[in-house]
Amino acid sequence: MGILYSEPMCQAAYDDDIHKLQKLISANPKNVNVQDEGTGDTPIIAACRQGHLRTVKYLLDYNANVSIRNKKERTCLHYATRRTFSFLDYLMIAILMPILLIGYLLMEEKQRKNVKLMELLLATKVEVNAVDYKGNTGLHYACQRKSQRIIPLLLEKNADVSIQNKNQETPLDIAKRLQFHKIVTLLTKSMVKADMFSGPGVPTAVAYPHIKSSIG
Numbered sequence: 001m002g003i004l005y006s007e008p009m010c011q012a013a014y015d016d017d018i019h020k021l022q023k024l025i026s027a028n029p030k031n032v033n034v035q036d037e038g039t040g041d042t043p044i045i046a047a048c049r050q051g052h053l054r055t056v057k058y059l060l061d062y063n064a065n066v067s068i069r070n071k072k073e074r075t076c077l078h079y080a081t082r083r084t085f086s087f088l089d090y091l092m093i094a095i096l097m098p099i100l101l102i103g104y105l106l107m108e109e110k111q112r113k114n115v116k117l118m119e120l121l122l123a124t125k126v127e128v129n130a131v132d133y134k135g136n137t138g139l140h141y142a143c144q145r146k147s148q149r150i151i152p153l154l155l156e157k158n159a160d161v162s163i164q165n166k167n168q169e170t171p172l173d174i175a176k177r178l179q180f181h182k183i184v185t186l187l188t189k190s191m192v193k194a195d196m197f198s199g200p201g202v203p204t205a206v207a208y209p210h211i212k213s214s215i216g
Contacts (some may be wrong), residue, residue: 005046007036013043013059016052025062032062040070048079051110053117066126073132077121081138081150083114115149128157135165143171143187146180155190162191 005011009031012020021043024031035042044064047055056076060066066076122128129137139159142150155161164170172191175183 003039003046003049005036005041006038007034007041009034009043010036010039010041010046013052013055014046014050016047016050016055018055018058021055021058029062032059033065033068035068035070040072042068042070042076044076045070045074045079048076048083048117048121051080051083051113051117053113053120056117056120060120060124066121066124067130069130069132073130075126075130077126077128077130077138078132078136078141080114080117080121081141081147081154082145083117111149114147115153118150118153122153122157128154129160129163131163131165135163135167137163137165137171139163139171140165140169140174143174143180143183144178146178146183148182148186151183151186155186161187161194 003014005014009021009024011017012024031043033042036046041049042065044056044059044066045068047059069075128139131137137159139151139154139161140163142154159171161171164173169177172184172187175187
């Protein structure tokens, strides 16, 4: 079930209704960053919840603020990294997979859009290491969801792999717990690289005790 916003701008963004957004912004340009009373969501957060690439582009063109947090202390980046396949998506993929690989192509298109959405946000001044009410960064959520195409984009923007959430887990801890071995390797290499470029000083295994067991 979707979200019903009390704020028309947020609902229009959530519904990917560009025409309505145009009317509301024309009436008052400040509407671009209005926050919904119930959730604290802004229009760009609402659009990112649904992965509406077209709407996000439109809002950014009108200088949408990517740093505003909602009542869960989340920015639009948190929701972009939390994007995953819905039950309906998986059902469609399962049904269409035997038919000329349509299911596979559908899955690829969804993933491509998620990557484009992340690239759009990371090209702004969005705070990559912002933590929400659970202490999670976007990288935490990307690791939870095994988003192997998103994680490198976050790491390129210096996402901090050492931040612990309120469960005392770093993104690497999550990847290890869920046995996402490729992501464990990716994060470990990123930590080693960061340590190398930081110059002489504390060894990696000391600076990042979480990766001690991951390095041969």
